[in-house]
Amino acid sequence: MSLENVKELIQESNKITILTGAGMSTESGISDFRSPGGVWSKYKTVTIQEFISDREKRIYYWKYKSETIPSMLKAKPNHAHLAIGKLDQQGKLFWLLTQNIDGLHEKGGVDKKRIIRLHGTNRETICLSCNRVIDIKPVLERIDIGEVEPKCEKCGGLLKPNTVSFGQGLNPEHLVIAEKASRECDLFMALGTSLQVFPANSFVDVAYSNGKPVIIVNRDPTPYDDLAKYRLSESLAKILPMII
Numbered sequence: 065m066s067l068e069n070v071k072e073l074i075q076e077s078n079k080i081t082i083l084t085g086a087g088m089s090t091e092s093g094i095s096d097f098r099s100p101g102g103v104w105s106k107y108k109t110v111t112i113q114e115f116i117s118d119r120e121k122r123i124y125y126w127k128y129k130s131e132t133i134p135s136m137l138k139a140k141p142n143h144a145h146l147a148i149g150k151l152d153q154q155g156k157l158f159w160l161l162t163q164n165i166d167g168l169h170e171k172g173g174v175d176k177k178r179i180i181r182l183h184g185t186n187r188e189t190i191c192l193s194c195n196r197v198i199d200i201k202p203v204l205e206r207i208d209i210g211e212v213e214p215k216c217e218k219c220g221g222l223l224k225p226n227t228v229s230f231g232q233g234l235n236p237e238h239l240v241i242a243e244k245a246s247r248e249c250d251l252f253m254a255l256g257t258s259l260q261v262f263p264a265n266s267f268v269d270v271a272y273s274n275g276k277p278v279i280i281v282n283r284d285p286t287p288y289d290d291l292a293k294y295r296l297s298e299s300l301a302k303i304l305p306m307i308i
């Protein structure tokens with residue numbers, strides 16, 4: 065295999081579905097939540113059930129979110145995000161399925177309408193009562209001036225960052241689209257994801273079992289490497305601009 069082969073395959077494809085994980089954003093300075101030193105090793109997790117029923121947990125959750133989200137909001141897309149943005153501008157991106165909650169794909173030039181945010185986004189909050197979604201910045205400003213558990217200004221319901229919390233299922237509509245995106249694409253790429261989390265990893269199976277070529281780019285080995293037509297372990301920010 066040479067990089068030329070990979071590049072050719074991408075050039076020949078017109079309906080590409082891409083699945084991305086934390087490895088996409090490490091070069092934008094956002095650490096993998098699961099890695100040592102990542103958010104999950106520093107902060108205790110709060111389940112959705114605890115968030116709803118326990119005021120102390122809610123205050124704790126918002127405290128850690130208000131300490132971690134601002135740096136995420138300041139992060140810039142790296143060359144890997146920009147390469148995927150270019151693919152979309154060329155009309156070759158079918159769907160982008162991302163496990164990331166940092167919003168960097170939108171900033172990197174991918175049309176929001178083509179992104180399925182499997183785990184939600186830290187750039188918005190949602191009201192758990194009326195489902196109203198608003199930008200997170202004004203909510204973080206309210207915390208800065210002393211609110212500890214922000215409530216919805218319309219209905220008084222609990223506000224939560226619009227991410228999928230522990231104990232919360234993924235959006236079923238998203239799963240339907242993601243399955244279709246994996247089945248109907250002409251090339252499937254898994255980028256910067258360890259492919260250890262269900263159901264994200266199952267989309268590789270769907271693509272593969274429907275005869276679609278799979279490209280995997282990830283620093284560490286994944287359980288799906290044997291299915292891949294091409295498997296690369298280079299840095300995404302370095303390699304994607306070379307093949308897209």
Ligand SMILES: [Zn+2]
Pocket residue numbers: 191192193194195196216217218219220221
């Ligand atoms: Zn509300």
